[in-house]
Amino acid sequence: xxxxxxxxxxxxxxxxxxxxxxxxxxxxxxxxxxxxxxxxxxxxxxxxxxxxxxxxxxxxxxxxxxxxxxxxxxxxxxxxxxxxxxxxxxxxxxxxxxxxxxxxxxxxxxxxxxxxxxxxxxxxxxxxxxxxxxxxxxxxxxxxxxxxxxxxxxxxxxxxxxxxxxxxxxxxxxxxxxxxxxxxxxxxxxxxxxxxxxxxxxxxxxxxxxxxxxxxxxxxxxxxxxxxxx
Numbered sequence: 001x002x003x004x005x006x007x008x009x010x011x012x013x014x015x016x017x018x019x020x021x022x023x024x025x026x027x028x029x030x031x032x033x034x035x036x037x038x039x040x041x042x043x044x045x046x047x048x049x050x051x052x053x054x055x056x057x058x059x060x061x062x063x064x065x066x067x068x069x070x071x072x073x074x075x076x077x078x079x080x081x082x083x084x085x086x087x088x089x090x091x092x093x094x095x096x097x098x099x100x101x102x103x104x105x106x107x108x109x110x111x112x113x114x115x116x117x118x119x120x121x122x123x124x125x126x127x128x129x130x131x132x133x134x135x136x137x138x139x140x141x142x143x144x145x146x147x148x149x150x151x152x153x154x155x156x157x158x159x160x161x162x163x164x165x166x167x168x169x170x171x172x173x174x175x176x177x178x179x180x181x182x183x184x185x186x187x188x189x190x191x192x193x194x195x196x197x198x199x200x201x202x203x204x205x206x207x208x209x210x211x212x213x214x215x216x217x218x219x220x221x222x223x224x225x226x227x228x229x230x
Contacts (some may be wrong), residue, residue: 001117002034008121010084015039017058017078040074048083054094054132056081059106059226079106084120092123095133098228101145105225108142152221153214154183160217163225 005012012034016023020038027036039045042058049055057079084093093116099106115137123130143151152161194203 001113004117009087013037015044015078017042017045017073017076019072022072039078040072042075045078051089053085053091054081054083054096057096057098057106059099080110082111082116084116084123086124091129092120093130093133095136099226100228103142104145104148105227107148109138109140111136112139149218149221150184151177151180153217154180154187156217157183158187158210159214161214161221163221 002012014023014027014032014034014036016026016036016038017040018038019040023036023038026032037044045056045058058076059079060076079097079099081096082093083091085091095111095116097103097106097108097110103109111133119130119133149161152163153159156162191203191207194206
């Protein structure tokens with residue numbers, strides 16, 4: 001929708017809670033045609049909040065992003081949000097994500113761009129300031145929490161769940177979703193093979209022991225993801 005936005009006299013900006021160096025790198029690597037602004041100290045966030053535009057949700061970085069040592073969110077990482085403001089400072093659209101099990105702890109989907117642009121055009125015509133959009137048309141359905149946690153376990157070799165931020169050139173290929181699904185397939189096949197080769201009661205005991213063993217990791221990951229109630 002970038003051409004339509006600019007034809008209407010507007011501009012699009014991306015804002016990240018990472019430093020400007022990483023914002024600029026992403027802008028180039030993803031070949032974006034709009035600027036990305038780094039806001040590691042949440043100065044923009046504070047301004048938006050003070051002006052009553054939108055209160056962007058952010059999570060404290062509790063260490064679960066250590067799989068990517070180059071990431072940097074000094075004051076916590078932003079959850080997705082969309083804000084449109086006209087030249088006079090009137091809000092035309094606003095939406096923010098609150099991390100929960102329904103949206104993969106905030107890693108889920110986003111509002112569909114055409115839907116957002118239509119909402120902006122409607123607000124421009126009506127002259128009314130919209131409320132926070134709590135039921136937008138989304139680009140896709142988020143994975144279930146079960147699948148999300150299964151892939152997190154796969155990232156940690158089914159012993160300790162791990163989160164994987166966006167990949168960067170040179171990162172371990174095991175961080176890709178495809179590789180995590182391969183681990184899931186192999187894990188399931190190994191349990192099926194165990195059922196074929198060993199008595200069911202022993203396999204059942206082993207599976208129960210595994211479930212007990214992963215409980216601390218599951219408790220930990222729920223804590224660090226800082227989920228809000230659905």
